[in-house]
Amino acid sequence: MTSKPVRLTQRHIAELAGVSQAIVSLVVSGRTDATTRVSEPTRRRVLRVIEETGYSVDPAARMLAGRSNALIGVFTYESAFPRESSDFYAPLLRGVESAAEALGQDLLLFTSSRTQDGRRRLLHEGSRLRMADGCVLLGREMNGGELSALVDRGFPFVAVGRRDGDERIPYVGAAYCATVTELVTLAIERGHRRFGYVRLPYDSESTRDRLESFRSAVDQAGAEAVITASAPKNPDGVLDELAASDVTVVFVEDPEEASGIARSNRSADRPLSLVALGESDSQHNEATPITHLSAPRAEIGAQAVRMLTSILSGDDVPRRVLLPCAIVYPDATLGRAAT
Amino acid sequence: MTSKPVRLTQRHIAELAGVSQAIVSLVVSGRTDATTRVSEPTRRRVLRVIEETGYSVDPAARMLAGRSNALIGVFTYESAFPRESSDFYAPLLRGVESAAEALGQDLLLFTSSRTQDGRRRLLHEGSRLRMADGCVLLGREMNGGELSALVDRGFPFVAVGRRDGDERIPYVGAAYCATVTELVTLAIERGHRRFGYVRLPYDSESTRDRLESFRSAVDQAGAEAVITASAPKNPDGVLDELAASDVTVVFVEDPEEASGIARSNRSADRPLSLVALGESDSQHNEATPITHLSAPRAEIGAQAVRMLTSILSGDDVPRRVLLPCAIVYPDATLGRAAT
DNA sequence: GCGGTCCGATAATGCGCATGATCGGGCGCG
């Protein structure tokens, strides 16, 4: 049963309705230009035939003929539907989807990109990026060179997350900076003077951003900062190390790790104050809340899509946007320092 | 700084390489037909120019010219990245993504045009369905008429989930039937004779499927079935009602509801045995496991994509597939009936 | 009655690519 579908075209519709193909085109695209018009009876007749036949415009042809196709590319450096760090992608994609929906755009997920040690490559021979009008880029880490190359080629895109390497790169990110400073200030107010910081092992704009804001805020307040590396498997070790440094409050970059540390911490002799500089889905389910910073991921995704469509339509909009973060449970695990 | 999008075409490449456009086409599509050939030096020259310029083919044009584009459409009746029933879509999409990746296909998510009371419409004027080579359909409920219309138009697609309305509809689903029967048999073995069943309020193939298998398996065993409606807000009420009917084991369709009922149940005087006929993500985090049935969602999604590509390449493959479910924690909440 | 105007519809063209038809030239063979 090999189906041989006779492709319906505007020409067919035109014949059935007794008009020219051009009229059909005008009707379906709903254009009511000053220079071109369709009489009401004709329009109705065409619409009726369309309805009866179930015709729909061939998007490829429309795109080729010069009109954009309302196709937004979504490139994720890792799997878009991961089992693990779903708390990272899921809210972003939710935002992307809802904005795309609101704008009448479809989403093109580049799943076919060849992979190099688990990560997808943005540019490679036969890249299909151009299939979309423009592209939203998602990933914790991105290759700055690739982004610059994209700019060079005039391909419209928006990165999600701060990318300061090349100033021509448009992005939407989270204003970690301000909120981290705010959190430090809060801790100072509550009497803390020695700050621990558990940092993530990799070095991206956002990690740097957070660390720098932390450092400078702590310095500014004349307090002390003790930076230590992440050790997800060994929360006790991290805590011991920091406690030995006499810190009274710990800032943890990775929210998952923060959960582990929080658990150890609760059973410690003298629990430290704890702040997570991020948010994981599991934190919602957690019985005991942690004071943490929350990036507006859904909003960031949505904003990225909106920025992209603005760019595509030639509007002159700000191309580097940082959205404010929230402080969740400010009183949960950020207590007063023992005096 | 409005970028001048100088669209690179095969003609440009051709000029730069000093050949004709046709040669470029042959090189990029890698066709080595018997009738057309390109000498090695020429091919290399063209490839070099392509590399230097970063050209890649315009998919719309290629599509229009009749070649497929390795583009798989994904249509979800609801949001693809929902906050709520993410346990439904997420594993399916994970499977879809991984299969697409393995097959070198990209994914086109139809997020545009949400028209009828929050549900997306599959067919509507201006549908972009045809931009994809074929389409995978996801959703708890689908409009059978629309599916038939798709078949009529010869559009290649595969539904996820059993759709028996029109026998021409290809699908990949879960073999609930066999596993529900298995679970009933297990309960019988453990001495249960009066079975409660908490059903979902809507009527789709899968709910019907489960209920019917339940009914017939219980009948077959000469046991009694008590069917009651879902009442997610009132687990105590449901339990009381069933306990009053002297049932000793309860089958709950909705996994979320099952969690609620399980909680009430544990604190009851005489806990009933409990079986959930589905799986939610929250069940993984739950401290106390529930005996439940698990549909291989990721595998179903992957299989749907594979079936679609097979159909597209004209292979004659089975078009209605049900994948076996698993029974998880068979001993957790399905105990022996009090004698 | 005639030029002018506006309305409604059509003809013609090109978007970028794939592909069958065509072409030219080098070479072997008789």
Add this chain to the structure above:
DNA sequence: CGCGCCCGATCATGCGCATTATCGGACCGC
């Protein structure tokens, strides 16, 4: 030397649509 052959490359066309230029007719005012 001439014929045919095949390799390598080009030409020409059409996919379905949007769009511009064009056309014909009804209607207006003078």
